[in-house]
Amino acid sequence: MPAARFVEQLNTQIGHEFAAHQQYVACAVHYDLLTMPQMAAFFYRQAVEERDHAMMMVQYLVDCDEPVTIPSVPAPQSKFGDVVEPIRIALEQERRVADQINTLTAIAREENDFASDQFMQWFIKEQVEEIATMSDLLTVATRASHDIEAIEDYVAREQSGQPGDPTAPPIAGDDG
Ligand SMILES: [Fe+2]
Ligand SMILES: [Fe+2]
Numbered sequence: 001m002p003a004a005r006f007v008e009q010l011n012t013q014i015g016h017e018f019a020a021h022q023q024y025v026a027c028a029v030h031y032d033l034l035t036m037p038q039m040a041a042f043f044y045r046q047a048v049e050e051r052d053h054a055m056m057m058v059q060y061l062v063d064c065d066e067p068v069t070i071p072s073v074p075a076p077q078s079k080f081g082d083v084v085e086p087i088r089i090a091l092e093q094e095r096r097v098a099d100q101i102n103t104l105t106a107i108a109r110e111e112n113d114f115a116s117d118q119f120m121q122w123f124i125k126e127q128v129e130e131i132a133t134m135s136d137l138l139t140v141a142t143r144a145s146h147d148i149e150a151i152e153d154y155v156a157r158e159q160s161g162q163p164g165d166p167t168a169p170p171i172a173g174d175d176g
Contacts, residue, residue, distance in 0.1 A: 003111030007066045009104055010057050010116075015071035016100055017054035020093055021047050023076035027086035034083065036148055038155040042137075043086070045161055046130075052171050053123070059172040060119055083148055084141045091134040098127035122169055133159065 002010075028043035061068045080086050101123045108116035137159070144150035 002061075002064050002066060002116045003108065003113040005111060006104065006107050006113050006116045007061065007064075009107055010061060011067075011069050011071070013100055013104060014054045014057045014068070015073055016097060017050050017057065018071070019073040019076070020050040020097060021054065022073055023089065023093060024050060026076040026078040027080075027090060029078070030080050030086055031083075034148070036083070036152055038152040038159075039083075041161075042155050042159050043090075046090070052168075052174075053126075055172040055174070056169040059170050060116075062172060064115075082145065083151065084138070084145050087134060087138045087141050091131070091138050094127065094130045094134050098124075098131060101127055119169065122167060 024043045024047035028040045028047060031037075031039035031043060058068055058070075077089060080089075101120060105117060105120040105124065108114075108120060137155070140154045141151050144154075
């Protein structure tokens, strides 16, 4: 049975993951309106991943018979000054989420909640990957901020989507 403190904090995290979903949809739409289909598709995919993270957390709480409260989320930033700003915001968001994931793991450990500690391990690895992806993209986009086709080419070549991760926790409502 998960520790009460962990359950409360995981419910909060579900809101952060849905907020990340909304932020990435806003980033995707920004690029879609600039007719940058590769960047738009990249952020639409990132958005779905964030939604999946939220639903993995929902599934964990349901599996543990713990209460789940789906929170409202603050509106994302929808106006951006250029092609680089959404990526800068995305990287900040991923770093913030990594801190939140670490805090959740620390709570599980403090409470000797070993199952929750193990549940968090996949998210720790995921944050390392997402920070690396956004950091690389920020470097490329900053370098090529006046050559959007170069950014599009990079995303098409290096970030065209990976196959599903078989080690990922189950996603609530996913019948696939
Ligand atoms: Fe996430
Ligand atoms: Fe993320």
